[in-house]
Amino acid sequence: MKIIQKPNNARGTRDFGPKEMSLRTHVFTIIKNHFEAFGFQAIETPAMENLHILTGKYGEEGDQLVFKILNSGDYLSNTEAVDFSLGSKLLIPKISEKGLRYDLTVPFARFVAMNRNDIAFPFRRSQIQPVWRADRPQKGRYREFYQCDADIIGSDSLINEAELIALFQSIFSSLNLRTNLIINSRKILFGIVSVLGVSDLFVPFSVAIDKLDKIGWDSVALELISNGFSISQLESLRSLFQFQGSNNEKIQLLDDFFSDNEVGQQGLSEIKTVLDFSALNGFDNSNILFDFKLARGLSYYTGLIYEGKACDLPFGSIVGGGRYDNLTEAFGLPNMSGVGISFGIERIIDVMRELNLFPDIKTSASKILLTYFDLTGQSIALKIANELRKSNIASEVYPEIAKIKKSFEFADKKGIPFVGVIGEQEIKDDNITLKDMKNGEQKLLSISDLIKSL
Amino acid sequence: MKIIQKPNNARGTRDFGPKEMSLRTHVFTIIKNHFEAFGFQAIETPAMENLHILTGKYGEEGDQLVFKILNSGDYLSNTEAVDFSLGSKLLIPKISEKGLRYDLTVPFARFVAMNRNDIAFPFRRSQIQPVWRADRPQKGRYREFYQCDADIIGSDSLINEAELIALFQSIFSSLNLRTNLIINSRKILFGIVSVLGVSDLFVPFSVAIDKLDKIGWDSVALELISNGFSISQLESLRSLFQFQGSNNEKIQLLDDFFSDNEVGQQGLSEIKTVLDFSALNGFDNSNILFDFKLARGLSYYTGLIYEGKACDLPFGSIVGGGRYDNLTEAFGLPNMSGVGISFGIERIIDVMRELNLFPDIKTSASKILLTYFDLTGQSIALKIANELRKSNIASEVYPEIAKIKKSFEFADKKGIPFVGVIGEQEIKDDNITLKDMKNGEQKLLSISDLIKSL
Numbered sequence: 001m002k003i004i005q006k007p008n009n010a011r012g013t014r015d016f017g018p019k020e021m022s023l024r025t026h027v028f029t030i031i032k033n034h035f036e037a038f039g040f041q042a043i044e045t046p047a048m049e050n051l052h053i054l055t056g057k058y059g060e061e062g063d064q065l066v067f068k069i070l071n072s073g074d075y076l077s078n079t080e081a082v083d084f085s086l087g088s089k090l091l092i093p094k095i096s097e098k099g100l101r102y103d104l105t106v107p108f109a110r111f112v113a114m115n116r117n118d119i120a121f122p123f124r125r126s127q128i129q130p131v132w133r134a135d136r137p138q139k140g141r142y143r144e145f146y147q148c149d150a151d152i153i154g155s156d157s158l159i160n161e162a163e164l165i166a167l168f169q170s171i172f173s174s175l176n177l178r179t180n181l182i183i184n185s186r187k188i189l190f191g192i193v194s195v196l197g198v199s200d201l202f203v204p205f206s207v208a209i210d211k212l213d214k215i216g217w218d219s220v221a222l223e224l225i226s227n228g229f230s231i232s233q234l235e236s237l238r239s240l241f242q243f244q245g246s247n248n249e250k251i252q253l254l255d256d257f258f259s260d261n262e263v264g265q266q267g268l269s270e271i272k273t274v275l276d277f278s279a280l281n282g283f284d285n286s287n288i289l290f291d292f293k294l295a296r297g298l299s300y301y302t303g304l305i306y307e308g309k310a311c312d313l314p315f316g317s318i319v320g321g322g323r324y325d326n327l328t329e330a331f332g333l334p335n336m337s338g339v340g341i342s343f344g345i346e347r348i349i350d351v352m353r354e355l356n357l358f359p360d361i362k363t364s365a366s367k368i369l370l371t372y373f374d375l376t377g378q379s380i381a382l383k384i385a386n387e388l389r390k391s392n393i394a395s396e397v398y399p400e401i402a403k404i405k406k407s408f409e410f411a412d413k414k415g416i417p418f419v420g421v422i423g424e425q426e427i428k429d430d431n432i433t434l435k436d437m438k439n440g441e442q443k444l445l446s447i448s449d450l451i452k453s454l
Numbered sequence: 455m456k457i458i459q460k461p462n463n464a465r466g467t468r469d470f471g472p473k474e475m476s477l478r479t480h481v482f483t484i485i486k487n488h489f490e491a492f493g494f495q496a497i498e499t500p501a502m503e504n505l506h507i508l509t510g511k512y513g514e515e516g517d518q519l520v521f522k523i524l525n526s527g528d529y530l531s532n533t534e535a536v537d538f539s540l541g542s543k544l545l546i547p548k549i550s551e552k553g554l555r556y557d558l559t560v561p562f563a564r565f566v567a568m569n570r571n572d573i574a575f576p577f578r579r580s581q582i583q584p585v586w587r588a589d590r591p592q593k594g595r596y597r598e599f600y601q602c603d604a605d606i607i608g609s610d611s612l613i614n615e616a617e618l619i620a621l622f623q624s625i626f627s628s629l630n631l632r633t634n635l636i637i638n639s640r641k642i643l644f645g646i647v648s649v650l651g652v653s654d655l656f657v658p659f660s661v662a663i664d665k666l667d668k669i670g671w672d673s674v675a676l677e678l679i680s681n682g683f684s685i686s687q688l689e690s691l692r693s694l695f696q697f698q699g700s701n702n703e704k705i706q707l708l709d710d711f712f713s714d715n716e717v718g719q720q721g722l723s724e725i726k727t728v729l730d731f732s733a734l735n736g737f738d739n740s741n742i743l744f745d746f747k748l749a750r751g752l753s754y755y756t757g758l759i760y761e762g763k764a765c766d767l768p769f770g771s772i773v774g775g776g777r778y779d780n781l782t783e784a785f786g787l788p789n790m791s792g793v794g795i796s797f798g799i800e801r802i803i804d805v806m807r808e809l810n811l812f813p814d815i816k817t818s819a820s821k822i823l824l825t826y827f828d829l830t831g832q833s834i835a836l837k838i839a840n841e842l843r844k845s846n847i848a849s850e851v852y853p854e855i856a857k858i859k860k861s862f863e864f865a866d867k868k869g870i871p872f873v874g875v876i877g878e879q880e881i882k883d884d885n886i887t888l889k890d891m892k893n894g895e896q897k898l899l900s901i902s903d904l905i906k907s908l
Contacts, residue, residue, distance in 0.1 A: 005506050007567040007785040012553050013500035015565050018571070018579075021496045037843040039820030039850035039870075042475045046467035046598050047501060047554075047584065048521075052459055067502075070522040070550055072588035074542045088528045096524055098464050100501075105662035111469050115462040116469070120867035124820075125472075134526035144500045157853035159836070166840055199595045280836040282844070311579055312815065332459040366493030382613070382734040386620055389491040390736070396493035397578055398805075399611035416493075 010260065012137030013144045022363045027349055028128065031148050034171045038163065040126035040150050044109035047130075048098045055099075057106045059299070065133045068096040104149045105300075105327065105340065112153060113331035121154025128345075145346045153327070153338030158270060161304050161323065162277030164341045168308060168319060169283035176357050177348070178311040179318070180287045184294035185271055185304050186322070188254065191264020192240070192292070193274070195257060196233045203299070205229075210295035213316075217241070240292075247275065247290040254292065270304055300324045304339070310351045318344045318351060321443040366396040366407075367454055368418040368434075371407035377422040384420070384432065384447060393454045411437055418454065466591030467598045476817045481629065481803055482582065485602050486590070488625045492617060494580035494604045499561035499582075502552045509553075511560045511784070519587045522550040554586040558603045559781065559794065560755075566607060567785035582799075599800045605699025607781075607792030612724055615758050615777065616731030617668055620796045621764060622773060623737035630811050631802065632765040633772070634741045638748035639758050640776070642708065645718020645744070646694070649711060657753070659683075664749035667770075673697070694746075698907045701729065701744040708746065724758055741765075754778045758793070764805045772798045772805060820850040821908055822872040822888075825861035832874040838874070838886070838901060847908045865891055872908065 009015060016024060035042070054066050056202045071078075075095045085092055101107050104127045112119065128148045135141055136180055148168060152160040165181065172179045189206055193199050204227040208220050220233055229237075243253055253266060258264030275280040278285050296305040308319030321341035328336045352358055368388065370381040388395040396416075398407045404421065409417045421433040432450055435442045445453060463469060470478060489496070508520050525532075529549045537548055555561050558581045566573065580604045589595055604621060606614040620634065626633045643660055647653050658681040663673050675688055683691075697707055705722060712718030725744055732739050750759040755776040762773030775795035782790045806812055822842065824835040835851045843850040850870075852861045858875065865873045875887040886904055889896045899907060 004786045007564040016498040018495035041472035044470040048464045068524040088530045155853040159853040206628040251464045282840045332458045386736045399609040399613040
């Protein structure tokens with residue numbers, strides 16, 4: 001007796017069938033083409049990384065969310081009975097030395113450190129691959145998802161920030177997705193806590209205000225107090241954060257606020273420069289919004305930071321990125337400044353679907369199905385199919401002698417737009433009946449006219 | 455003090471830098487285009503599968519080569535002290551419920567079983583994704599590698615076999631790689647052992663002769679004897695296997711050999727039909743070689759089987775495939791016959807590299823680097839770059855005001871074919887000096903002429 005297993009997906013993972021793949025390919029292709037147009041060179045890194053590469057890069061929570069791979073063979077060979085009382089966390093290094101990549105940034109940093117002598121810096125690299133996180137699955141959050149990253153590493157020029165912003169504008173303009181790009185600088189955030197006299201609280205400050213959108217000011221304020229902010233500092237902060245105005249008005253405000261603060265001034269000057277550069281990119285840049293409340297969660301950012309959001313849906317951020325100065329330092333390559341942008345492709349696809357922004361994308365399939373009623377017709381069908389393919393017309397042959405209705409139904413279900421019928425008369429006259437599945441029209445064509453007509 | 459980690463790859467895995475990616479993309483794109491031309495619809499499945507999906511499908515050795523993923527969180531919570539004395543193998547189900555996919559065939563079978571109601575059968579599916587195996591790494595054998603599969607499932611017509619052979623011919627013709635396609639049928643192998651009166655030894659027989667190429671007749675004969683073949687049976691087998699001749703001569707020989715054997719006759723008739731169908735594909739099919747010694751290792755094949763080999767390098771097989779009748783049965787969907795072909799893309803790339811078959815592929819990079827000597831030039835460079843990109847000319851801006859020599863060296867190292875220089879005079883005259891990095895030629899152009907010229 002055969003054992004029958006219920007077929008299912010691992011929790012939090014998805015299959016992509018032909019329809020879904022067509023939509024995904026549409027978005028991936030546009031992003032890829034723009035990456036290329038901006039001179040980014042694609043790389044790929046392996047799904048598995050040694051754990052010492054991944055650990056300690058994503059904070060303690062991140063470390064726990066890395067999927068660990070059991071050592072192959074007798075993975076218990078390095079353990080002793082006493083090890084099992086260590087608990088799950090301490091046992092890991094004894095039975096697992098590899099994990100699945102958690103993002104594309106750390107593997108990229110490893111790649112740069114390993115290939116430093118072959119790379120022409122500044123290096124424009126793009127990378128589009130899946131990553132894995134042992135997060136609790138929920139709507140819109142998966143355990144396997146693609147990231148699409150572009151980075152320019154080995155130059156601290158603000159030209160690079162401007163180039164990534166032009167890339168952002170250019171991609172969403174092609175996708176027809178209206179977005180805002182919120183920008184800020186870590187240096188401005190540092191300037192703010194410095195002016196308030198609590199520069200030592202920079203990290204908890206950034207972590208707390210990163211949650212403003214999610215939990216609101218009151219909860220953030222509580223968190224800041226518990227981290228050592230005074231009531232009067234909170235008041236200054238609140239009045240600063242309440243300010244509404246144009247980019248220029250915000251720059252004006254901070255210019256005064258930072259009159260005595262060098263780092264803050266520097267951050268502000270960088271914002272101005274990047275906005276000036278961006279004005280040259282040929283896009284309407286009114287969607288670039290300076291917001292000095294933007295913090296970004298990741299600790300490795302050191303300069304400009306930004307987040308992209310869809311205008312027409314409250315969907316959280318669909319793009320993130322910023323400048324980092326020390327990404328490769330952990331791998332023995334210090335002083336390698338870079339700036340990156342990451343397109344949240346899964347969310348972009350979800351947003352585009354909800355906003356009905358996908359053009360009428362044909363599920364990739366044959367353009368024509370060839371059908372017939374006898375063995376002679378079958379041979380002719382095989383021959384014609386291969387001729388059509390040589391003219392780049394995707395074709396398939398219905399594999400059996402069947403009632404014509406059956407092949408029409410098949411073409412219809414699969415979304416094949418044309419059926420070519422090879423009947424007795426067609427064989428005699430050396431032509432083919434072409435049926436347009438959309439409007440039902442039929443016409444008799446010679447093979448060369450068939451090729452032209454498709 | 456920062457801890458510095460030696461950056462390295464997990465054993466048996468590779469990074470692909472821009473140069474390697476260009477070669478890979480060349481091969482992947484050709485295969486993908488042909489898959490589409492034949493009406494195959496792309497799907498993707500997740501890297502992680504539940505272990506009950508994978509286990510028992512690849513034999514005991516295969517089960518061991520599946521990478522297992524530690525359960526997330528407290529993976530020891532389902533264990534008791536006594537479990538650790540079970541040994542590595544028996545402990546696995548208690549601490550790991552997922553594994554990395556080992557091939558694309560089992561996930562495909564799971565996909566078909568789960569989506570049986572939405573799929574239009576016969577379903578032409580293609581899938582190009584990496585797989586992982588905990589094999590001992592060695593030259594040309596990696597722990598992560600891509601598979602490229604095309605299958606037609608839900609039809610037992612031999613038209614499908616012929617279509618896959620046409621696909622094979624068409625892909626290698628585009629790749630300019632000379633190949634042979636060895637074909638046989640499991641039914642012929644079964645017929646042979648039946649005529650010899652040992653049909654119960656079919657499985658060990660197939661396993662043994664699958665190794666003929668690697669270990670030679672003497673070792674295979676020893677293995678067959680140990681499995682219960684008699685000396686006289688071996689003699690009959692040897693004289694059969696020694697036969698040299700054309701496809702037709704081999705068919706003739708077996709026609710006599712199978713005069714009393716129905717399964718053998720059926721296999722032979724299928725070979726004939728497929729060869730007849732293939733004659734209609736428009737390619738020179740003299741590279742299709744019927745060889746009744748071909749066995750293929752995998753147990754799920756039930757009909758026609760084939761293997762592709764490079765003519766000009768003794769590299770083992772670079773393509774494999776065949777017909778299976780029961781692939782989805784383990785997932786509760788019986789009687790779903792299909793036929794598949796798998797392109798060993800990693801080996802194909804290795805062979806093409808060794809035979810110098812790659813055309814002169816430009817490492818994907820910008821077509822032009824824009825460089826300048828002052829802030830005005832910098833602004834103009836940013837503007838021109840974005841204009842060029844709108845005309846699909848991949849461009850990048852050198853990020854700093856630098857000596858012209860430095861930007862030439864950079865373009866050279868990165869393989870950027872043109873440098874556009876925006877100097878004082880160019881700014882005044884509203885044009886640009888274009889330097890061809892190949893021959894050193896320079897010319898002065900207006901921006902619209904620059905776009906035309908690139």
